[in-house]
Amino acid sequence: MKNVVGYVRISSASQIDNTSIEVQIEKIQMYCSLHNLNLVKIYKDEGISPKNTDRPNYQDMMEFLGSEESNVDGIVVYKNDRLHRSLYDLLGMIKQLKEFKVDLVSITEMFDTSTAQGMLFLQMLGSFSEFERQLIVERTKSGRLAKGEKKLYPGGKIAFGYNLVDEHLTINYDEAEIVKDIFKMRCKGITYTKIAQKYSMSKQRVCYILKNRLYLGKYKYEGKVEKNKIGFDVPRIITSYTFTKANKIE
Structure with a gap:
């Protein structure tokens, strides 16, 4: 039986898309049970944006995975954007996990990085996440400009x-x-x-x-x-x- 950890995160904006902490944990536990995985621990960050890695439990997880005490084979997440929205940050994390000999499994996107197909799919999904983030920035900028022109x-x-x-x-x-x-x-x-x-x-x-x-x-x-x-x-x-x-x- 492989040992895995789970990672869940929520920010105020993500509460509207049915990815609450409870839902993420439930899906991870169910996935591990169905695939005969030993869920060692679930790391949880609440009310924190994925814009950077300055998240206490994310940092604790990465530190543990890189330690000699770790016997973990993989990370299971509900969706890859719980880890990173930035493709650059996501791929940087994958590179680091490969050094730790730890794979990444996303339940919703149905991939894992232990396969070549999974790595390709991950990069594609990361690109879409980055594109979505840039669209949000552009919409925010346009909205601010529109209000500013009206002196609002x-x-x-x-x-x-x-x-x-x-x-x-x-x-x-x-x-x-x-x-x-x-x-x-x-x-x-x-x-x-x-x-x-x-x-x-x-x-x-x-x-x-x-x-x-x-x-x-x-x-x-x-x-x-x-x-x-x-x-x-x-x-x-x-x-x-x-x-x-x-x-x-x-």
């Missing part, structure tokens, strides 16, 4: 001091008073630490507020990857004079 908030966390009403940024007056006071205190030379203590927030958050040019009434979104270059006017909270003075204090 394109998405993301709302800055302290503002509310989002009908996709427009409006002033949250209670929070805006705190923002104004933070700038005034800094203009007087009061340290980030003391300001943070007054409002029970982190020093880093105080610094972020003081550097945020949104309070000048100018919203800009570049996007490190998307390069959207969205910009439009929003209600101002801080004057240019106060902003400049607060940020000149050493």
Whole structure:
């Protein structure tokens, strides 16, 4: 009987496609039972994107498979995108597994990497997953641009001091008073630490507020990857004079 481990993952977006953690575990257990495989352990990452390998249980699994203590012959997953959506990352993992002499089995796609056909099919599926991910990026970019052109908030966390009403940024007056006071205190030379203590927030958050040019009434979104270059006017909270003075204090 071959020893295998299972890997399951879910992100908030994947809950809508009937691949819950429970469903994945059930399918893996059933597959192992039908194919006379000894399921040693199931590694589980919840609420984590597959964009990179910075996933605690994924890392634990790979570390274990590469260790001398491992007697595992394969990994069983419900679907290959539970591991990686990026073809580059997926093939990199397969190469590493080959060094460990560990095969990969995907239940839904009906392949395993112990065969040449399985490897070919894996690369094809990986290509489609990568294509799908790029389409999502393009749709997101187009959606942000469309909203930006209409001067609508394109998405993301709302800055302290503002509310989002009908996709427009409006002033949250209670929070805006705190923002104004933070700038005034800094203009007087009061340290980030003391300001943070007054409002029970982190020093880093105080610094972020003081550097945020949104309070000048100018919203800009570049996007490190998307390069959207969205910009439009929003209600101002801080004057240019106060902003400049607060940020000149050493």
